[in-house]
Amino acid sequence: QVQLVQSGAEVKKPGASVKVSCKASGYTFTSYGISWVRQAPGQGLEWMGWISAYNGNTNYAQKLQGRVTMTTDTSTSTAYMELRSLRSDDTAVYYCARRGILTGTWYFDLWGRGTLVTVSS
Amino acid sequence: EIVLTQSPGTLSLSPGERATLSCRASQSVSSSYLAWYQQKPGQAPRLLIYGASSRATGIPDRFSGSGSGTDFTLTISRLEPEDFAVYYCQQYGSSPTFGGGTKVEIK
Numbered sequence: 001q002v003q004l005v006q007s008g009a010e011v012k013k014p015g016a017s018v019k020v021s022c023k024a025s026g027y028t029f030t031s032y033g034i035s036w037v038r039q040a041p042g043q044g045l046e047w048m049g050w051i052s053a054y055n056g057n058t059n060y061a062q063k064l065q066g067r068v069t070m071t072t073d074t075s076t077s078t079a080y081m082e083l084r085s086l087r088s089d090d091t092a093v094y095y096c097a098r099r100g101i102l103t104g105t106w107y108f109d110l111w112g113r114g115t116l117v118t119v120s121s
Numbered sequence: 122e123i124v125l126t127q128s129p130g131t132l133s134l135s136p137g138e139r140a141t142l143s144c145r146a147s148q149s150v151s152s153s154y155l156a157w158y159q160q161k162p163g164q165a166p167r168l169l170i171y172g173a174s175s176r177a178t179g180i181p182d183r184f185s186g187s188g189s190g191t192d193f194t195l196t197i198s199r200l201e202p203e204d205f206a207v208y209y210c211q212q213y214g215s216s217p218t219f220g221g222g223t224k225v226e227i228k
Contacts, residue, residue, distance in 0.1 A: 111165035
């Protein structure tokens with residue numbers, strides 16, 4: 001079954017870091033990239049960045065540059081997103097989504113179910 | 122950054138009616154790299170349309186997309202009960218952005 005399975009909900013204090021995982025199955029992991037998208041409570045979708053599972057190239061949203069790191073482990077077909085120096089406005093559901101690598105295929109055709117990250121003192 | 126503006130914010134319609142959703146970009150979207158997603162409460166978004174007008178796998182043909190340049194439209198020809206949801210447009214260039222969403226609610 002083609003799917004992305006994300007890690008469970010997290011509660012963090014301001015200033016801490018969080019690392020969310022996204023395990024792919026049912027397709028060739030290195031033939032695609034993984035994008036990360038977050039959604040604050042009651043709000044719209046915000047693209048955070050993406051990583052190529054083929055060669056590890058990354059592209060981060062300018063707003064998050066310096067606070068976010070995306071990595072992959074091809075041996076386990078798992079992608080990771082680490083966000084540091086957490087603030088209350090980082091409270092959101094974090095989604096991973098599959099993205100094509102070839103030009104013209106950069107839409108997000110498969111999504112994980114989301115991971116709720118709550119930042120609270 | 123390409124800003125996408127969706128209208129209307131909320132669309133109140135009855136099952137069986139036609140829904141027309143608009144997405145306007147602040148600058149031309151290259152090569153029609155425009156997608157539409159559907160999101161229901163508590164669920165992840167689902168890809169409906171890519172390349173402005175191509176339906177994703179398994180998407181019913183009552184969903185259609187059109188447009189180019191800066192103006193794009195998602196049309197649902199006859200609303201089914203399961204179509205009431207929030208719809209987002211997205212440009213998927215090198216730095217993707219999403220519109221603010223249109224909620225299609227039951228009238």
